[in-house]
Amino acid sequence: MRPIVQKLPRQEFKSFVSITLSTPLFETPWHRHVENEVLYIQEGFGTAIIGDFVGEFSTGDLFYIGSNVPHWFRKAHKDLFCSVVVIQFDQRIFGHTFLKMPELAEVRKLIKLNQGMAVDYSSQPELVKKIQQLVTTEGFEHIGILLHALHTIGTKTQNTTLTNEPIDSFDSKGIIDEVLEYTFNHFHQNIKVDEVAAMAKMSTSNFRRFFKLNTKKSYSGFLKEIRIAHACKLLKDKNVFISQIFHECGYRNITNFNRQFKEVKGITPSAYRAEIYRS
Template sequence: MKPFVQKLPKQEFKSFVSVTFSTPLFETPWHRHLENEILYIKKGYGTAIIGDFVGEFSEGDLFYIGSNVPHWFRKANEDLFCTVVVIQFDKSIFGNSFLNIPELAQIKKLINLKQALSVNYELDTSLIEKIKGLEDAEGFDHMSRLLAILNSISIKTKNSILTHEHINSFDSKGIIDEIMEYTFNHFQENIKLEDIAGLAKMSESNFRRFFKLNTKKSFSKFLKEIRIAHACKLLKDKNLFVSQIFHDCGYRNITNFNRQFKEIKGITPSAYRAQVLND
């Protein structure tokens, strides 16, 4: 499957995209685009890979993805129905000087960000209504709502930076997307590097370099992050024992599972469960 530099069509008389996508249009391959993007998860949950970040997404999550940051969202299971509100805009719509006025300093900083953010909007409960209403807005209201949304994200929310290393390289043959799909579908199995390199039709040493160039991490770390993201989802079910969970995540012994979980999340599985269940 060939990855693409995504370009969503704009409606007539609108300078940027604001649209809702539901399954099966929710699911896209590993891709990037010149435009900045705001994603609000209206329904569904699963795994998000954004630049060098691997983690969960769930209903109510809000993401801001900077220009050219590659990303990939996959629902937790095949039968799940997912819906996302997408806002996609090129900063060129603001012209050469508009963003330079002092009143827009924080918005300019946000738009020029080459990273992705997880947006905590508890300080601005009206933000989601602004996002939902953008699709039907027209004329001046369409643009003014976008500025209001960007203003809220830049100064009225608590944002967590998700990506830390900018990915300059982008696979032009679809190999990374194929590897991600395979890993996502088989992470519960004993995946060997030689098998993955064979899938990519490369030697192990060439594949190691290729994967790191395109994701800023080793394949072993990527596989670990996929497994731990799945574990985090399962740990939210208080009826499941940790001894059950580590098997379902592709680990053969609980000691290795505990060690790798702490390495990725900074706390033990039991501590993570206590934290999320008490929130």
Template structure:
């Protein structure tokens, strides 16, 4: 798919963008841009689409996204207010040779790996998050130093995990619009039975043509994509509600306990009950 290409503004007083985006500016549908992006989910929660990854995010989560990596942080409730602190910078923001300096090599390696999409783990997430909450109120060198300190801390800690496992590919505008319709329809109806022929109709294709097209575009089958959305929702309910596991099974769009349990263990690596008992972080597995 070819996501929306987003061109980000820079003013003459800063070499990078640091600002808080609040609903409706907070949420941009599936898009990409040439800038690297360091983002703190300041308020709200929802579903994270990063490359081929589908998972959940919640308040306090921090992500580092490589240039041109498609992403969409879709908030849980479309009627609620959500916000994110977003830092965006380019390869040449600080000069063509800046990242080649010996002192910058750990950060340079980190940015090269950011094409996979990086989610910070507990501890590091809180430390970097605290700095990001204040960085937009800084100016000049203190602001630049704060950004570099965040990147240095991430690059030397190793307390993060990767999200995306597929090459970054762009497709036509027509493909972009098709996939966006499929994504939105799936997010609105995943708790119900979804017929593949109905989804295929959104793209004006036959079922076989749609299945081939979707797999080529997203590197996963539509059924796999839908299952990952449902499991991500189940993980969210397990952590944030006291509903029974059986209730969550059905509320997540599954109509068979055995099927739900099998998919959950395959994607998350443990049973739903164990996931709840451990108080696990939001589901972040993808690929």
């Protein structure tokens, strides 16, 4: 899976990127970059793919993405407006010795962690304000707020690691990006692996190996996660019956839907819905 190597423009007199991106600039293909990244979703919701993780994102979510971890945030539907604060920094801006200071041990550990994480900042509500301030600050305050934010993420928040295996094999022809796009547009239909393989101009066996090598998961497993992520969105609306939802997610019968939902989420769709309305 060769994600494009993204390079956002850095403002003059700033050592790292700190900008707000809104629709249509929010929409980017599967990509990666050497810079570490902090993403705060100001508005919008949809599906996030970070390394080998597939899940949801929504307004208020905060993510930390390590160097060269590929990712893609796709909004729920084409007419939705999305906005995100993007902080990107190359760890080399700190030089060879600065991060070795004992006072920065936790910041150093965070920066060296090449994984994707969801950050629960509920105990540190000021963190988001600091991240948003980075868009407009300059000079000493700019670098100072970054270090403060990284220290807070590394020591004072509850972080959930989203990625498992690192993805170090990349498709140079952009085939995976086409496959992801096709899957998002057709997951509600009866997708067959051999049809997707033909679209990628590969035999089915070669495509299975190719997809597994470059995403750390099978295509059928990826398709299942996309369908279940969509089901989770629909389950939040108590006026939509589960008997309707499994059809809209590409399943032919409710038994298979219940089984696959439980494989991904650990509970049945009805139990998942009950948890939502109990909280």
